[in-house]
Amino acid sequence: MSRRRRTGAAPRTARARTAGLVTAALLGSLLAGCTGGGGGSDDDGGSGRPSxxxxxxxxxxxxxxxxxxxxxxxxxxxxxxxxxxxxxxxxxxxxxxxxxxxxxxxxxxxxxxxxxxxxxxxxxxxxxxxxxxxxxxxxxxxxxxxxxxxxxxxxxxxxxxxxxxxxxxxxxxxxxxxxxxxxxxxxxxxxLTNGFRFGAAPSGGTPESARTVRFPAARFTFTWSGDRERWLVSTDGRPTVTPEGDRVAPATVVVQYVSVHDSTFHDYLGSATPYTETVGAGRAQVLRDGRSYEGHWKRDTATQGTKFTTPEGAPLNFAKGQVWVVLAQKP
Structure with a gap:
């Protein structure tokens, strides 16, 4: 099961890679206005791109x-x-x-x-x-x-x-x-071409000290730490930590409500493998800065990122830093 790069295609030669880089660079200059992802500064126009x-x-x-x-x-x-x-x-x-x-x-x-x-x-x-x-x-x-x-x-x-x-x-x-x-x-x-935008928080929101998201046999809890200005992660009731004992703590948590249904695949015990649909639209809740914001997510095609907006349709910016996205079954 050898898949050095995209399976079914031979590895690219150095000449082909160089040509690809040149072509991509030219395309990149034409697409400079596209929205990126990641953790840029708060004064970058909300794109999340650093200068x-x-x-x-x-x-x-x-x-x-x-x-x-x-x-x-x-x-x-x-x-x-x-x-x-x-x-x-x-x-x-x-x-x-x-x-x-x-x-x-x-x-x-x-x-x-x-x-x-x-x-x-x-x-x-x-x-x-x-x-x-x-x-x-x-x-x-x-x-x-x-x-x-x-x-x-x-x-x-x-x-x-x-x-x-x-x-x-x-x-x-x-x-x-x-x-x-x-x-x-x-x-x-x-x-990070996932459509995320980073910048100032929208107006409003509801104060939130902790949020638990449940799967049928698992749960995640995110507890706001004012000292760290981060959400402390717990999984199945226990703190989520690194091997060194450091707490995992994202700046933004997104609860994205999606359709989860059985796929055509099964595990070795015969249990159906769930399929999580991430193309479409639906409700979302964004946790940042100790508050919860109601929102809407939309991803028109698989090759596009996901846009998160407020109920009024304005971009719903994330806080700078790590983002957790919990793909939860919609009600």
Whole structure:
């Protein structure tokens, strides 16, 4: 199951890569007005892009790295969660949860435990250009869909030097990734083409000290810390921490209400694999600065990012820093 880059295509030569960079640079100069993602300053017009020098503007951003991360009790504490730009929480078999951490600003030393991919991941990742998806494997019937997806699939079989088994952990919760062994330099926040906007908070909002989001067999609680100006994450009633004991604490939490239904895939026990629809529109709640804001999300096609707006239709800006998106079943 070797997938060095997009499966089914031969690796590009140095000449082809150079030509691709030149073409992308020319296109980038024509598309300078597009909205990006990531954590820019609050005076950047709400795009979330940091200011760049002319030389930086000429360089096209590289791919983001997305890693599927285990989220059951034996997998904790997880490595690398605090470094991610965006963390998506999704439902998997049995009503449990799994995470997808997306990196662009910088690579952590280690990420994991790494677990298997799901069909929903392919739709979610279409918003990024040629992303790398690191995962431990997938159901054999799903592998042809991963082969055809516009992404680089990285597994322990295809990238053995980048993955390792951690001591003191039992399988399958012991597989970790060294991103620097897999990726080039971090592309920066311009590669986060997920439609997020960063800037001043909208008017109004409701004071919120804590919010719990429940899956059938998992739950997330986000507790506001005024001292840190961040939301402290707990999973299934326990603090979510790094291996060093540091609390994972995003600046913004998005509860995105979506349709979650059975897919055509099943796990080895016969349980249906949930499919989470991230293309469409619906209600959202955005937690930032100790307040909750009602909002609306919209993603017209898989190749577009998600727009979050207030009930009046104005952009709903996020606070600068890490974002957690909990993909919750709509009522």
């Amino acid at each position: 760049r020098s002319p030389d930086e503007s000429a360089r096209p951003p590289g791919p983001v790295l997305a890693v599927k991360i285990d989220n059951v009790a034996p997998a904790r504490p997880q490595a690398g969660l605090d470094t991610a730009d965006v963390v998506y929480a999704e439902q998997v078999e049995g009503g449990l949860s799994r995470l997808m951490a997306v990196y662009a600003s910088r690579w952590p030393e280690s990420v994991g435990p790494v677990r298997s991919a799901r069909e929903s991941d392919l739709e979610l990742l279409r918003q990024f250009h040629d992303p790398t998806l690191a995962f431990s494997g997938a159901q054999h019937k799903l592998l042809p869909l991963i082969d055809k997806a516009p992404l680089r699939a990285a597994t322990p079989e295809s990238e053995p030097d980048a993955f390792y088994r951690a001591t003191g952990r039992s399988a399958p919760h012991d597989l970790f990734l060294h991103p620097r062994e897999l990726m080039g330099s971090a592309p920066g926040t311009d590669a």
